[in-house]
Amino acid sequence: MTFRPGPPPPAPETRGNAAAAAPLTDGEWHRLHPLTPLLKGGIFLIVILGYVLNSLRDQVVEFFIPGSGPQEDGDPVRYVYEHGVVGWVLLGIVVLLVVLIGLFYLSWRMHEFRVTGEIVEVRSGVLFRTNRKARLDRIQGINISRPLVPRVFGTAKLEIAQAGNDANVQLAYLGAKAADDLRQRILVLASGAKEDEDGTGPVRASNGRLMDHVDQVFAPELDPAAVHATRIVKVHPGRLIASMLLSGTTVFILLAIAAMIVSVALTGEYGILFGLFPAVIGAGGYYVRKFSRSLQYTIAETRDGIRIGFGLVSTSNETLPPGRIHAVSVAQPLLWRPFGWWDVRINRATNAGNGASNNQQVSSIVLPVGTAADVRVVLDIILPGLVGTAVAGPAASQEQLREGASEAVDVVDDSLTTSGDRGGFVHSPRRGAWLRPLAFRRNGYRFVPGAVLLRLGAVWRSLVIVPLPRVQSVKVSQGPLERALRLASVHVQTVQGPVTAHVGALDAHDAQQLWADTAGRAVEAAAADTSHRWREREARQPSVTSPADVHTAGSGAPAGPGPDHRTGTVPPGSSWSDVPPPGAAR
Amino acid sequence: MPRERLDEPGLGLTGTTWTRVSPKLVWTELITTVVIGLVVTAGCVLIAVVSGGFERTAGTVWWCIAIVVFVIAAVTAALTPRRVRAIGYALRDDDLVLRRGLMWQRFTAVPYGRMQLVDVNRGPLDRVLGMSELKFVTAAASTNVRIPGIPFADADDLRDRLVELAESRRAGL
Numbered sequence: 001m002t003f004r005p006g007p008p009p010p011a012p013e014t015r016g017n018a019a020a021a022a023p024l025t026d027g028e029w030h031r032l033h034p035l036t037p038l039l040k041g042g043i044f045l046i047v048i049l050g051y052v053l054n055s056l057r058d059q060v061v062e063f064f065i066p067g068s069g070p071q072e073d074g075d076p077v078r079y080v081y082e083h084g085v086v087g088w089v090l091l092g093i094v095v096l097l098v099v100l101i102g103l104f105y106l107s108w109r110m111h112e113f114r115v116t117g118e119i120v121e122v123r124s125g126v127l128f129r130t131n132r133k134a135r136l137d138r139i140q141g142i143n144i145s146r147p148l149v150p151r152v153f154g155t156a157k158l159e160i161a162q163a164g165n166d167a168n169v170q171l172a173y174l175g176a177k178a179a180d181d182l183r184q185r186i187l188v189l190a191s192g193a194k195e196d197e198d199g200t201g202p203v204r205a206s207n208g209r210l211m212d213h214v215d216q217v218f219a220p221e222l223d224p225a226a227v228h229a230t231r232i233v234k235v236h237p238g239r240l241i242a243s244m245l246l247s248g249t250t251v252f253i254l255l256a257i258a259a260m261i262v263s264v265a266l267t268g269e270y271g272i273l274f275g276l277f278p279a280v281i282g283a284g285g286y287y288v289r290k291f292s293r294s295l296q297y298t299i300a301e302t303r304d305g306i307r308i309g310f311g312l313v314s315t316s317n318e319t320l321p322p323g324r325i326h327a328v329s330v331a332q333p334l335l336w337r338p339f340g341w342w343d344v345r346i347n348r349a350t351n352a353g354n355g356a357s358n359n360q361q362v363s364s365i366v367l368p369v370g371t372a373a374d375v376r377v378v379l380d381i382i383l384p385g386l387v388g389t390a391v392a393g394p395a396a397s398q399e400q401l402r403e404g405a406s407e408a409v410d411v412v413d414d415s416l417t418t419s420g421d422r423g424g425f426v427h428s429p430r431r432g433a434w435l436r437p438l439a440f441r442r443n444g445y446r447f448v449p450g451a452v453l454l455r456l457g458a459v460w461r462s463l464v465i466v467p468l469p470r471v472q473s474v475k476v477s478q479g480p481l482e483r484a485l486r487l488a489s490v491h492v493q494t495v496q497g498p499v500t501a502h503v504g505a506l507d508a509h510d511a512q513q514l515w516a517d518t519a520g521r522a523v524e525a526a527a528a529d530t531s532h533r534w535r536e537r538e539a540r541q542p543s544v545t546s547p548a549d550v551h552t553a554g555s556g557a558p559a560g561p562g563p564d565h566r567t568g569t570v571p572p573g574s575s576w577s578d579v580p581p582p583g584a585a586r
Numbered sequence: 587m588p589r590e591r592l593d594e595p596g597l598g599l600t601g602t603t604w605t606r607v608s609p610k611l612v613w614t615e616l617i618t619t620v621v622i623g624l625v626v627t628a629g630c631v632l633i634a635v636v637s638g639g640f641e642r643t644a645g646t647v648w649w650c651i652a653i654v655v656f657v658i659a660a661v662t663a664a665l666t667p668r669r670v671r672a673i674g675y676a677l678r679d680d681d682l683v684l685r686r687g688l689m690w691q692r693f694t695a696v697p698y699g700r701m702q703l704v705d706v707n708r709g710p711l712d713r714v715l716g717m718s719e720l721k722f723v724t725a726a727a728s729t730n731v732r733i734p735g736i737p738f739a740d741a742d743d744l745r746d747r748l749v750e751l752a753e754s755r756r757a758g759l
Binding site: 163349471472473474475476477478479480483488491493494495496508509512513515516519520522523526527 | 591592593596597598599680681683687689690691692693694695696697699700724725726727728729731755
């Protein structure tokens, strides 16, 4: 086998691997956890091993009890055994294993990452080298997932979500502790804060190596102290099951079953029922999967944004820094109405989970099911970073942010089920009933400081909150029918996602007013927005005169772009050029 | 019944000077409409004849469809000059406003800081007539702001100007 690796990486830069205790954000190149090759490629080895062992079993049985086992022809292991070439085959397997392990080892050696004050960079590949750099201030979220097997080995996968399709940076696998620590440090760097004030949080007493490992494997999904969580919402498993059973999917399945029963009763053909088994298994699998992925669902407020975690056996949790949510909807499916349950969904700029990494759920659902009280707490958690910054300005404290968002929270909380003028909403006129026969009194909008709220739907109720700094564009439109009725619709356009901020059948005057106001306020809000470096303001206040800010200190670049960094309007070009090329002397 | 169109005073755009697109765009639009209209009509007529003309129900239905398609195409073609005149854009202080449509009227405002990139496209017909189409891309897929019918030189200038404006008002996503 001719195997020609690319030019070897500059070796002296690497300082140990990710399992080591050294901080991973020192701007040097680091390797992933040494078990990575096993976890990534181990599946193949296990499959091969399992096949060989399974085939050998018959052989072993026959060895001890001659003439008893079933004699199949064409079994390769049996063929090998009978022709006396066991040695050769074993040698072949050993060589194959050595080559495979060598390849995995090589790919692990070549897979390195580094985190500087400005970027996170990953390079990997043996024959085809890839190199990916991502800017820290454009991070849309950091996800840590622990599937069962890696969890047993004390490792975790860290994924840094970036805006765009297939733009995420994956670090699989890191040590579980290292992953948590790295996330914390990346968030601190990305936030623009000077440094992490109180270090790593409480340190637990060690009970010996083995017990520590066991503790880690069985640790609860969320440790409030470790993530500086101030508020936590939990989803009750019973309610979760009920909410899933009361979904549109269930209605569809019931209708399908009814149709089957009717057709069987009419035709008298029972054979058709056997064809249904795959469908039944499929439906069951759907519910089990959905349920197990939503178990232990928690939403917590931490210093660096919202933390959404879930999972029982395979856990996953994601931290969304403030200002990364582009629209929020609080909605109530019809069947949940008797119970007063709601769900909260968001639009995000990242496409995490479009097939590649299956964390679709983290991407868009914040609260899978909850009462109005839960919704209020969740909004209290997510809105200060979105709406509060737009109201209180970039230099506000956490309390001011909360105060700034309080009106939005109050209005939403109050307006979940209302209609008419209550809550200050401008709603459709009477003639809007031609287009919104039931909802015309509910269908409306209002502004709160920092956001525009749309109250929609009388049967499928929902409330959409679009933070003004995140508005991408606004459209007002009027078709012939709407013109005849003197109505118009407005579409507040945000990044793609489950939330659509579209309100139709408004009075033409109101619609035009909404358009003009949104367009104007969005520009103002965006100009004042600094959430891409969300904690920079805290860092700035104590050290306005200090010439070395965190960016230049972190990346070691000679001359930073200067005061631009502190005003929050960072031209993208300049921060890229600060990063020295890989291999530069540091 | 009083008709009310979306208008400048209502939208707070009083005094805005709209830049209109090149009148030559009429030809591009007209040719496209006529060709598509004729092809679809011909297809429907063909199916109508094959399925038995007016003697059979299916044939009659297809004839009706063909006539409807033809009428729609004819109306669209007849209104093309007015529709092209209705397209306009304005560069305000902080955002670009685009207006389009006669029957389906729409106004879109895009803050400069939200622009991710600007495309300049030229189709074969556009190229013959010396026009370009500008397309603005924001982080929202639904924004879809396209300005057709801008003369070559103006298109490049406008693109550079917009990129410059976007650069000076750059914000996060």
